[in-house]
Amino acid sequence: MAYAEVFSALADPTRRHILEALRHEPKTVGELAEGQPVSRPAVSQHLKVLEAARLVSVEPRGNRRLYLVRWDGLEDLRQYVEHFWSDVLSAYGAEIARRAEKT
Amino acid sequence: MAYAEVFSALADPTRRHILEALRHEPKTVGELAEGQPVSRPAVSQHLKVLEAARLVSVEPRGNRRLYLVRWDGLEDLRQYVEHFWSDVLSAYGAEIARRAEKT
DNA sequence: CATCTTTGTAAGCCATCGCTTACGGTAAGG
DNA sequence: CCTTACCGTAAGCGATGGCTTACAAAGATG
Numbered sequence: 349m350a351y352a353e354v355f356s357a358l359a360d361p362t363r364r365h366i367l368e369a370l371r372h373e374p375k376t377v378g379e380l381a382e383g384q385p386v387s388r389p390a391v392s393q394h395l396k397v398l399e400a401a402r403l404v405s406v407e408p409r410g411n412r413r414l415y416l417v418r419w420d421g422l423e424d425l426r427q428y429v430e431h432f433w434s435d436v437l438s439a440y441g442a443e444i445a446r447r448a449e450k451t
Numbered sequence: 452m453a454y455a456e457v458f459s460a461l462a463d464p465t466r467r468h469i470l471e472a473l474r475h476e477p478k479t480v481g482e483l484a485e486g487q488p489v490s491r492p493a494v495s496q497h498l499k500v501l502e503a504a505r506l507v508s509v510e511p512r513g514n515r516r517l518y519l520v521r522w523d524g525l526e527d528l529r530q531y532v533e534h535f536w537s538d539v540l541s542a543y544g545a546e547i548a549r550r551a552e553k554t
Numbered sequence: 555c556a557t558c559t560t561t562g563t564a565a566g567c568c569a570t571c572g573c574t575t576a577c578g579g580t581a582a583g584g
Numbered sequence: 585c586c587t588t589a590c591c592g593t594a595a596g597c598g599a600t601g602g603c604t605t606a607c608a609a610a611g612a613t614g
Binding site for chain 3: 356393
Binding site: 459463465489490492493496497513514515 | 601602603604605606610611612
């Protein structure tokens with residue numbers, strides 16, 4: 349899994365805003381660019397990064413391109429965080445138990 | 452919440468390795484640097500970034516400094532991903548329902 | 555007190571990033 | 585057709601990132 353691509357994709361504020369704008373429904377590049385403080389080509393470049401990170405996908409609609417959040421890419425991220433989280437938590441619990449045992 | 456700091460901290464492979472090395476037990480800078488392909492000062496700089504992102508914390512032990520994973524910082528990240536995840540999922544479910552209704 | 559160990563910080567260098575403007579290509583519409 | 589709308593890509597520029605080496609500070613150790 350290429351976590352570097354996913355995390356660095358989410359590191360940029362504009363990219364997170366774009367992704368959050370796609371949370372509820374797919375949108376075209378123009379619609380996405382309208383809500384952002386940067387130019388439309390910049391949004392295109394951001395979308396390219398998000399696509400490489402498997403966080404969005406495209407569906408051509410005639411002249412336009414409809415971008416939407418990718419289900420599976422998000423799931424991978426979720427699992428990574430969840431896994432790490434449970435590891436830290438269990439280590440924390442083991443440490444507590446070790447201290448209790450030492451009394 | 453400063454998600455940019457968290458995600459850009461996790462974007463770097465070396466920083467992820469450092470964090471994963473701290474998953475089960477705290478370690479000193481020297482111990483952490485030993486497992487990495489970069490110099491010890493580089494590890495120090497990475498730890499500074501991880502600390503600013505609230506992903507690790509420090510406990511001075513005499514001459515050394517013991518680094519450990521921060522519980523709450525990780526929880527914030529987990530909640531962000533989980534929240535986003537559920538949003539996308541519910542939107543996905545609503546779309547399915549809308550299509551079923553249109554038959 | 556002198557020395558060694560452990561670590562953070564400063565400076566400098568090269569690569570990468572994010573932005574803009576300019577351009578090309580393809581679909582839509584008169 | 586000819587023009588307009590929508591979008592991706594190339595080029596170039598300033599800013600940021602990650603690394604190294606060199607140095608400084610502070611505790612451990614004799």
